[in-house]
Amino acid sequence: MQKEELLHLHMLMIHIKKYYENVTNEEIETERYNSLEISPVHIHKDKKAHKDALLTLGDEIVTHIHHRPVQVVNYSSETASQKVAAEH
Template sequence: MLMIHIKKYYEGVTNEEVGTERYNSLEISPVHIHKDKKAHKDALLTLGDEIVTHIHGHSLPVVNYSSETASQKVAAEH
């Protein structure tokens, strides 16, 4: 499910759709609990490859980090 969220976040930030034809052709999603572990692993690796391939094929904007604009508060999960 994390990879799906990463894909959606990337698409929301860049306004670009990530093509996931190979992933979609596997017909498996994180909610298909009846599928075996290997099928989920193959789907995860396929989706990850499609996301990375898309990102490598597009130039990303440079994001400059400034400590002055950073928040002093940090959220932590326990």
């Protein structure tokens, strides 16, 4: 993977975090990611630093979501004929 691609994925992961926080009104704790002191705009940092940051941020997001209670969605045959779309 090229460094430019890692920078792009790093930025996307930041957007995923912000989107999740905005939709759920929950803050994802990212102490390990923050301690790396790197962001997608730090283009001068090396490829390994961005890879480590990307993996660390991803791990903290997944860990946060994993520890949340599972939301149960009830489905009935009455709603089967209706079109349903869920964005948020």
